[in-house]
Amino acid sequence: MTLEEKKEKFKELLSQLSREELQILSQAMAVERSKLNSRHDNGEVIEEIKGIVRGVIQ
Amino acid sequence: MILDAITLHNFRQFYGTQRIFFSKDKSKNVTVILGENGSGKTALLNAFSWCLFGQTDLPDREDILSEKAVAEAADAGELEAYVKLEFNEGLKTYYVTRSVRGKKLEGNRLEYSEPVLTLEYTDETGKTVVPPHPQATINRIIPEALRTYFFFQGETSGNLTQKEGAEEIKKAIRVLMGLEILEQTAKDLEEAKKSFRHESAAYGDPEAQKLVQEIEELERQLSEKNEDLRGKIRNRDLVESEILGVQDKLRSLGASKDLQERKDTLLDQERKVYEQIKDVRTATIEVLAQRGYLAFCGNLVKETNVFLREKLAGGEIPLEMNHRFVAKLLEKGECICGNGLKGGAARRVEEWLKAADPELEEKFLNLFADVRLMEHDRIRLFDELRRLRSFKDNLLLNLKEIQEEIAEITAKMEGQDVAEVAALARKERELKSALKEMDEKVGRIKGDISSLEKTLKAKQEELGKKPFEGEAAGLAKRRMDICENIRKTLEEVLSIQSEDVQNRLQQKIANVYSRMLHKSYEAVIDSEYNLSFYKYMGDQRIPVRMSQGERQVTSLAFVGAIVDVAREQTEDKSFIEFGGEYPIVLDSPFGQLDEDHRKRTALCLPSLSNQVIVMVSGSQWKGPVEEEMKANIGRIYHLAYHDPKENPAVKFEYTEIQEGEKDA
Numbered sequence: 001m002t003l004e005e006k007k008e009k010f011k012e013l014l015s016q017l018s019r020e021e022l023q024i025l026s027q028a029m030a031v032e033r034s035k036l037n038s039r040h041d042n043g044e045v046i047e048e049i050k051g052i053v054r055g056v057i058q
Numbered sequence: 059m060i061l062d063a064i065t066l067h068n069f070r071q072f073y074g075t076q077r078i079f080f081s082k083d084k085s086k087n088v089t090v091i092l093g094e095n096g097s098g099k100t101a102l103l104n105a106f107s108w109c110l111f112g113q114t115d116l117p118d119r120e121d122i123l124s125e126k127a128v129a130e131a132a133d134a135g136e137l138e139a140y141v142k143l144e145f146n147e148g149l150k151t152y153y154v155t156r157s158v159r160g161k162k163l164e165g166n167r168l169e170y171s172e173p174v175l176t177l178e179y180t181d182e183t184g185k186t187v188v189p190p191h192p193q194a195t196i197n198r199i200i201p202e203a204l205r206t207y208f209f210f211q212g213e214t215s216g217n218l219t220q221k222e223g224a225e226e227i228k229k230a231i232r233v234l235m236g237l238e239i240l241e242q243t244a245k246d247l248e249e250a251k252k253s254f255r256h257e258s259a260a261y262g263d264p265e266a267q268k269l270v271q272e273i274e275e276l277e278r279q280l281s282e283k284n285e286d287l288r289g290k291i292r293n294r295d296l297v298e299s300e301i302l303g304v305q306d307k308l309r310s311l312g313a314s315k316d317l318q319e320r321k322d323t324l325l326d327q328e329r330k331v332y333e334q335i336k337d338v339r340t341a342t343i344e345v346l347a348q349r350g351y352l353a354f355c356g357n358l359v360k361e362t363n364v365f366l367r368e369k370l371a372g373g374e375i376p377l378e379m380n381h382r383f384v385a386k387l388l389e390k391g392e393c394i395c396g397n398g399l400k401g402g403a404a405r406r407v408e409e410w411l412k413a414a415d416p417e418l419e420e421k422f423l424n425l426f427a428d429v430r431l432m433e434h435d436r437i438r439l440f441d442e443l444r445r446l447r448s449f450k451d452n453l454l455l456n457l458k459e460i461q462e463e464i465a466e467i468t469a470k471m472e473g474q475d476v477a478e479v480a481a482l483a484r485k486e487r488e489l490k491s492a493l494k495e496m497d498e499k500v501g502r503i504k505g506d507i508s509s510l511e512k513t514l515k516a517k518q519e520e521l522g523k524k525p526f527e528g529e530a531a532g533l534a535k536r537r538m539d540i541c542e543n544i545r546k547t548l549e550e551v552l553s554i555q556s557e558d559v560q561n562r563l564q565q566k567i568a569n570v571y572s573r574m575l576h577k578s579y580e581a582v583i584d585s586e587y588n589l590s591f592y593k594y595m596g597d598q599r600i601p602v603r604m605s606q607g608e609r610q611v612t613s614l615a616f617v618g619a620i621v622d623v624a625r626e627q628t629e630d631k632s633f634i635e636f637g638g639e640y641p642i643v644l645d646s647p648f649g650q651l652d653e654d655h656r657k658r659t660a661l662c663l664p665s666l667s668n669q670v671i672v673m674v675s676g677s678q679w680k681g682p683v684e685e686e687m688k689a690n691i692g693r694i695y696h697l698a699y700h701d702p703k704e705n706p707a708v709k710f711e712y713t714e715i716q717e718g719e720k721d722a
Contacts, residue, residue: 003626006558013547025243025544032243033198045242046249053250053537 020056027052059199060669061641062144062151064109066715068124069139070101070116071699073712080641080671081692088664088690091673093697098713099673102697103645106209109141109156111193111202112173115211123160123168126710131162147199147638149182154196200640203230207617208640212610212647228587234624235559235637237552244548251541252277254534255521261531262524269521276514283510287503294496297489304486306603313476314483321467324460326598331457338450345442352436359432366426381419384411559623560585566619573662574611576654581615589616607650614659617642618666625668641669648678660686694718 031048061080066072080089093099104114123139131137140157155176160168177192189195200208232238259270308318388407393399471483526535567581579602580592591602627637648656660683663670698714
């Protein structure tokens, strides 16, 4: 698979998500990125993700 | 990460403040640092590690401050040593400084304070930002586990591809390629989903609550089983690699070499026979799935045949003659025997034709044909099954002979006069028996997991059908479904990315390896990033025992492949940040190589990364290495070492960094 083909596949997969789901995904990934290598308690990240979901889906 | 400069202040023999700027020109991407033995090449390499991770592989690793600076300082005076690294990451410029202070005590002794790390960056707008967790930020940019890869010590690196400490390295590769973050997000979304499910159950009826409790219990059991399975697999892999080590040793000992090589051939044959037996089983299953029913149709075919023939003989079924064919004969007025079909004969045939039912006649004819075909297929089915059976019997016989010879060789080895060979052979047998037991346990756990998963799926489907009444329950259900949907998408992205990274690493390693090494070894990387090397003897593939030089080339190929794949991944500008640009900093990469391999490695190195920094002695540099790398040199420095043994005016050793002319 070329990088271009891979990119297309990712695009296709993401296009199946709703606007709200994409919003949650990008925010959750940002939380994960900020905690990568410095996480002590996984529970904190899960709570943050739950907060994001609650905020978007009301 | 592209390096701008390193500044050393009183770090080891680098007295005072000294700076090196690295070439960032893509066509002249090599910075060469020339220095003789003892001049500070390894100290300089370790300055990178110390600055970024607080780690060095130097002797007397606590002694950071320059001897000369300490000697010149006043008693009870305070001194400072630091290393500052400036680098670019995307549009940001980072400044990392690690410093340590020391108080001079009597007899030039020092009392060190805790080293301090500071980090700041300027973003694309020129704004300066100080991240709250400097070490975590650095580890995100360049994982510490890959320290020995990016800052490569040629003489002591050995084989970086070996399994020792591999877990951390695998994790670092996963971080670098974006796999870790995808996996972690998917896991955390799964946990968030479970939490919303629990919440939704609180608003549901007692039956739904009971279902949620059952699901949670099943998930707990499944998680325990999976943890157990991972542990068991790790242990069986260790035993397997121990077996390979023992076999390797037996291959290297004169007293067992021939026997082990014969055993290797037999083990390879045994593997192939097992594969063939598996193929025969698959073929038999396929034949039975497609035509197996014929085996049970024996009586039916026979009885139908007898029945049809009896009806035919009794005149209850019309002749085996086609209605349309007879009508054509009448039309032509000619019988099949050649005589005319006219007058009374023609009338009789016409009457018979009128009385006959063409549809019924055709159906009977088709039935005759089908019954004959079934009979034929039935015979073919039994022939095919007999052939497969006989092939399998021959394979089993062959397998038995191979296994007997393997057992014979093992017994011979165990009875060897050379105690080491006998002990190794016994150890191999014991390990193999342990491995068999472990595989059985793994199989049992996999069976348990599969049955738990099946039950869990059924319960989840049952819960999915339950109506969630009330606004709060509906909202929790929606949140739960959304977490699940995102998680599923991430799992698919992860699977594509994992496969892509593995394929790319495999291709790159094979490519770099073939360019650097003149022997045609085959490099294979598995999904866990374990790298193995093989050579072929005839059509037999055997693991390679490498020389020290070959191990060094292998490590370099691995480093090059990781950096190259990471660089390629940055081209993907999707929502996930994959890969990144990384420099390769190499200390004495040519030390253990012969002239041919030096030349090949020098030719290949500039293409491995966008930025290559090579520290090398004059004797390793002159000749083929310089020739091959000349066109790619962007900057060149010399480490001028001042040695008290050679110059009495110099009281303490120190090294000066001098920029040189790259075309000189």
